[in-house]
Amino acid sequence: MSLRTFVLGFLFCVLSSGCTPKPPEQQFVDDAMRAVGGRAKVEAVKSIVIEGTGVNYNLGQDMKPEAATQQFAISGYKREIDVAQGRQRVEQTRTPKFAYFQGPQPQVQIQVLDGDIAFNVGANGAAARLGTATAERDRRTEFFHHPITALKAATVPITTISNVRTVGSVRQADFAFRDRAWTMTIDAAGLPLSISSKTYHPNLGDVVMTTTFADYQDVNGVKLPARLAGKVDEFTTWEITASKQTIDAPVGNAAAPPDVMKPAAPAAPNVAVTPIGKGVWFLAGQSHHSVLVEFADHLMLIEAPQSEARTLAVIAKAKEIVPKKPLTQLVTTHHHFDHTAGMRAAIAEGMSVITQAGNKEWVENMARRPHTLQPDYLSKNATRLEVVTVDEEKEFKDQTMTVMLYHVAGNPHSDTMLMAYIPRDRVLIEVDAFSPGAQVNPYSANLLENIQKRNLRVDKIVPLHGAIAPFTDLVKVSGGKTN
Numbered sequence: 001m002s003l004r005t006f007v008l009g010f011l012f013c014v015l016s017s018g019c020t021p022k023p024p025e026q027q028f029v030d031d032a033m034r035a036v037g038g039r040a041k042v043e044a045v046k047s048i049v050i051e052g053t054g055v056n057y058n059l060g061q062d063m064k065p066e067a068a069t070q071q072f073a074i075s076g077y078k079r080e081i082d083v084a085q086g087r088q089r090v091e092q093t094r095t096p097k098f099a100y101f102q103g104p105q106p107q108v109q110i111q112v113l114d115g116d117i118a119f120n121v122g123a124n125g126a127a128a129r130l131g132t133a134t135a136e137r138d139r140r141t142e143f144f145h146h147p148i149t150a151l152k153a154a155t156v157p158i159t160t161i162s163n164v165r166t167v168g169s170v171r172q173a174d175f176a177f178r179d180r181a182w183t184m185t186i187d188a189a190g191l192p193l194s195i196s197s198k199t200y201h202p203n204l205g206d207v208v209m210t211t212t213f214a215d216y217q218d219v220n221g222v223k224l225p226a227r228l229a230g231k232v233d234e235f236t237t238w239e240i241t242a243s244k245q246t247i248d249a250p251v252g253n254a255a256a257p258p259d260v261m262k263p264a265a266p267a268a269p270n271v272a273v274t275p276i277g278k279g280v281w282f283l284a285g286q287s288h289h290s291v292l293v294e295f296a297d298h299l300m301l302i303e304a305p306q307s308e309a310r311t312l313a314v315i316a317k318a319k320e321i322v323p324k325k326p327l328t329q330l331v332t333t334h335h336h337f338d339h340t341a342g343m344r345a346a347i348a349e350g351m352s353v354i355t356q357a358g359n360k361e362w363v364e365n366m367a368r369r370p371h372t373l374q375p376d377y378l379s380k381n382a383t384r385l386e387v388v389t390v391d392e393e394k395e396f397k398d399q400t401m402t403v404m405l406y407h408v409a410g411n412p413h414s415d416t417m418l419m420a421y422i423p424r425d426r427v428l429i430e431v432d433a434f435s436p437g438a439q440v441n442p443y444s445a446n447l448l449e450n451i452q453k454r455n456l457r458v459d460k461i462v463p464l465h466g467a468i469a470p471f472t473d474l475v476k477v478s479g480g481k482t483n
Contacts, residue, residue: 024164028173029154031190032147037222042151045222047251050079054240056094059232060203060337063415065362068235070098077240080251083152087254088113088143099412101432103440113139114256129260134374138199138209141180145211147192147225150184153177191216198373202307203337205371207233220247269313273321274468277425279401281321282462283314288338289464291429292318296400300329301351302420302429303464304342308376311342315349327351331405333431333464334414335359340366344378352386356407358416360389390418408433408450413443419450426457431464434474438466441477448478
């Protein structure tokens with residue numbers, strides 16, 4: 001090869017884009033941009049409106065811990081993304097397709113993001129800011145769980161893109177924008193398949209939230225996914241199929257009203273003590289309650305609901321009531337997240353967990369799940385777990401106290417539900433099956449049936465929602481008769 005040929009070839013290579021490999025981060029973004037319509041089209045998008053229908057699943061509230069059978073039908077779904085202003089408004093109507101404790105009527109949900117401020121709008125039109133910093137950060141991150149918003153963020157100088165890698169037949173890259181971080185997965189052609197982000201869940205600990213994309217359609221030269229689905233780890237939580245998508249259409253007002261500009265102050269746990277009988281106390285407060293039972297040499301706590309903070313407050317109150325006896329047992333009535341958010345705190349205190357047999361594996365899994373993003377009480381006070389199971393019934397008895405635990409068979413709310421009965425005081429302790437004062441009680445007839453088939457003599461119902469009520473109230477609500 002002559003010197004002249006070499007120099008001409010070298011100059012051609014330098015001037016040609018094909019001879020200078022792009023950094024992998026730029027190549028990743030360029031491929032994805034090209035796949036959805038090109039950089040110019042993506043950068044020009046000012047708003048996206050998605051309308052459609054779908055389903056929500058009942059994570060942590062289904063019939064069994066591993067179940068994904070209960071669904072809410074989603075109608076009137078409308079997601080307005082104001083890309084230019086960093087705002088988003090999602091409105092949908094959610095109708096239960098199962099026996100729901102709030103009744104069968106449709107529920108309108110409105111979820112809004114205005115920059116860094118996340119809030120919901122209630123049925124009465126009042127706005128309420130989200131209650132925790134984690135929930136607010138999650139909604140801010142979810143704004144970027146769409147191919148266009150995520151790729152448009154890639155054009156902002158403060159966004160970093162890193163760790164580009166090939167995983168099987170797909171490529172992935174990590175994005176970071178202020179306090180938001182996510183991972184995008186694209187196929188061989190660059191089309192975005194999913195966006196994932198890590199977050200913290202009070203029950204599940206460290207989790208990955210993923211939005212998947214499919215069935216791309218051309219909308220004014222930009223390809224948008226018409227099928228979107230959300231997951232928490234491997235559990236699908238929602239699915240939406242778009243019937244109409246528009247770009248740069250007018251969007252509604254998503255500006256935060258003045259009353260949600262300040263972050264919501266967390267409510268301090270309130271534990272109000274009411275004696276039920278000798279050695280039995282109702283530990284009420286907020287929306288979820290517990291019961292403390294005294295045996296000859298130890299204490300039993302029935303239910304650790306709502307949060308770690310509430311359970312720790314209940315434990316502290318129990319130690320005040322009976323300071324010289326250890327808390328050694330926690331009865332978990334069922335697996336639902338709102339009734340077990342404090343279970344790990346109880347385990348850290350050294351309590352064994354008593355639960356229906358169908359919950360055993362789930363309890364063990366909850367106890368060993370990592371909580372590194374927000375280390376909780378159990379993470380800091382690791383201890384050995386003991387799980388005691390109840391099939392149909394189990395007696396806990398010593399010379400001073402008897403507590404019977406029964407499986408609430410056929411309960412439409414949870415297959416693995418327990419109720420507690422104290423024969424001496426004719427007291428039945430239950431949750432969700434009957435909530436005195438509630439407008440609807442779809443599970444009360446089943447509770448009455450379970451009480452009567454066991455020939456239990458009940459004077460008082462102690463609900464873990466609502467106030468203590470006479471047994472006759474349950475009979476009246478259930479349309480039944482006393483034995």
